[in-house]
Amino acid sequence: MKIVVRNLFVLTVFALVLPQTVSAGEDLPQVKERGSLRHLGIPYANFNTGAGDGLSVELVKLFAEQLGVKYEYVPTQWSDIIADLTGKKVKPKGAEIEITGTAEIKGDIIANGFTVLPWREKAVSFSTKTFPTQVWLVASSDSKLNPIVPTGDVSKDIEETRKLIKGLTVLGKAATCLDPALYDIAKAGATEKCFDGGLNDLAPALLKGEADVLLLDVPDCLVALRKWPGKIKVLGPMSEQQHMAAAFRQDAPELRQAFEEFLAKCKQDGTYLRLIRKYYPDVFIYYPEFFRDCKDADNIEEKGLKKAG
């Protein structure tokens, strides 16, 4: 009870203080006034390759171009990314967050394969879903673990997968969708292990034997399967289907709205599907329904690239 009261107090304090901090005005007019759109990014899979491109990087660049402002890439860390956007340091507490302090606002938009999680929704304002995802449990190919046999029911499949990790070390990444804390690893009898490096280094860490199994979201897993073919194997799902989206400060509704309009436009003129196909060509085979409303400007389907299975 004391804890609850204390939390409410903290939230109240923040609620009174924060508006003044944020209200310093970081919405669309300020972006345009400043003349630059600050993109908070972390190299991660093919969303942000770290080489100046990636699905998210290209998309935000186009958005900046749409706004008529300069694109500005602001590197950050998964642990600081929300603080760099909102100016508030938060800590997830299940589906809730705990504001632990303030920070300098460094960016205007998070677009980096940023999964929509309940707790994150408390801290930021997400755009329309931009990418489907799911967290899979991955092991190296020489692991004795055998992948589950799909049952047709994701919940059952998750249960079967969780049975596999009993007694194993599960590697994840804190403050991301791969945070082991999000999946009750301990309850499954496994040991959580958070990786200190970047998300792109998770698969190599697994291959190096730093853990028995690894949590990987589907986009990253697809990249890993391409990058290390035959070296890793997918054991089964650890989550229901998730989605990624761009995140904005909650007090920047105009900027978010502008992005919504921009995203809708990209979907309609085929830009979005072209970018998806460029960076995640395999995603269509798993989530064809997600991209159903996106226009295929290149008419790939009509060009005979039929998919088996």
Added chain:
Amino acid sequence: MKHDSGKDKWQSYEVALTVANLLLLGYVIHLLVANYFSQRDIRKAAEIRIAKETERQADAIGSFLAERRHDIEVLAYDQEILAYFENKSMGMSLKYGLRATLEQARERFGQILYDRSLGGRRMFSSLMLVEDGGEVLIENDELPTGRQLENFVAEREGGVHLGWDPENRGDFAYITVPVIFKGKTVGRIMAWVDLAPLLENTVKKEDASHSRWVDIFKCGNTLPAGNYREHSIPGDIAGQESVVKVNGERIFSKAHIVGTPFDFVMVTPKKEIFGNASPLQQLIGVGAVAAIFLFAMIGLLRHFEYKSMSLAVQESEERLSLALEATNDGVWDWNYQTGAVYYSPRWLEMLGYGIGEVENNISAWENLVHPDDLPHVRKMLEDHFSGISETYESEFRCRTKPGGWKWILARGRSISRDHKGAPLRIVGTHTDITSRKEVETLLEEANRDLENRVKDRTSMLLQSEKMASIGQLAAGIAHEINNPAGFVSGNLETLKQYSEGLMELAAVNDRLTEELAAGTVTQGKFREEIEAVKQRINFDFIEEDISDLLAESLDGMKRIARIVTDLKDFSHIDKEDSVSECDLNELIDKAINVAWNELKYKCVVEREYGSLPPVPLNGGQISQVILNILVNSAQAIEKQGVIKIATSTAAGMALVEIADNGPGIPEEIRTKIFDPFFTTKPVGKGTGLGLHICQKIVNSHNGTIVLDSTEGEGARFSIKLPLQRAKAEGRKGDEAE
């Protein structure tokens, strides 16, 4: 002299011109032959070039297919392809990860499919990954309906296959490569290679202007690939590995595509390589042009020659014209092939026609020729056309415009003939010979009259000579007649006496018969008085002698009649053409009878007649010959001799030999005895024409008369007369001479 000089000059010029033409002709032929063989060599070189080109193309296609095979083999070992099988072997499910792996493999297929292109078209029309067991994992293109894919795959187990699967994709070559994972075949990649862009690119690269086409055939099979199904290759090159064959208007060249079960066939329109004409046609064409050029050159030279010669020809024509004018002859020029005839004005004028009044054809001329003369004229022409006579010449009558006839002497000659010798052109003249013909007619009539008179005189002479002979024999003949006439007369006198006695006997017999009937006399008296009368008239002698007298008298009368008949026959006025089949032996007998009185006192006549067939002759004339010889022989015998007459036949002739054993004829006069008016007799005893006429008569019978005599031993005349009438008739002509 001026003309001869010009002629020589022309002859020299013609020789030089001919030599130049021949040299030019030889040079042109040399060029044509050289060109012909060059063309043949060029064609052979072109065939070799096409063969090498075909082999090069086949090698290029072989390399192309080898590269595609390599593409698929590399793909079969691609890490992402193998990753799928590895992930699957690890138990990954399509839902969780494996599908992504498969998608990655599919992308690799797509890269191969779309990256490999030629001329803007995909090299691979389709790629397929079939898992061991038949499940199609990746399919970039749909297979056409047809054969079951499982069977197709099943039949191509094992290693790499390259070939055709006409039931699935007949237009493309297929390549199948096994996917081997951990030493085990886990699937098979199948690729269909579209050869059409390759073939099109091959042709385009070679020469876009060529309308040739290329194709790939399965070895030993005429089943084509590509888009050229409408073409087929000749069956005889299907079984050969490498060949170039000209077939009709196309050149087929084939080469095996190494490392494949295919043959490459290139079909090139012949005219694009060899041109529109064959060497032979070129030879003919160039030859024709050369011939035209040659003939043009010759024509040009001839033209100059003609111009140069025209003056000489004109002079020659003037001379000919003057000559014809001088001879007053007409000229005709007959084109035998067309029947057209040129008649000169003089020719027309000769018959009273003007120019244009006689059609210029041979029929017009034939219509003018007298119908009786036309056959002869035609024969003369035919003789000339057939080469029997070197020139044509005939005399005939031609109708003049006023309706009369003129005698024409036509002369002509065929001046050109075709290769068979048939005349092409005949040129000649007409000469009016009417005056000459009239003179000839008068002359013929005079000759005929003269001949008739000669004949008459000859006949008279013969008759005269005959009469002379008869005159000489008249006394003897009269004697020969008198002898039988005498004893006939005596016999008649005796018979008169015998008849008186017999008449008396008849009267007594009549009286006694009446008296006996009256009974006034007895039978005995009757016999007595009759017997008395018989005794008185010497009835028994009369009865015996009367038949002898009658027989003797009849014989005498027969002798007289025979002599008279023979004499009559002998003296008969002979007609010259009175030839008949005669018994020569009988004629000889008659001659002997007529001359018998001359013979019987001086010689013995021995007859050795052979069996003779009837001989065609003038009996009176031949009798006269025999008679003359017999009389001459008898007269030659001084006292008593023998005349032997023999007849026989030999070599189609009747032979009469009359030989005597008189003194013979001296040698010096033997050759003269047949001369007219030659005689050894005293003047007045002979005319000297006897033997001459004998010879003439025998000759007129186409016979011969020969004297053979040895002085002191006698003489023999041998007369031969033909047994055949035809020859005998021939004498008419002789006699007419």
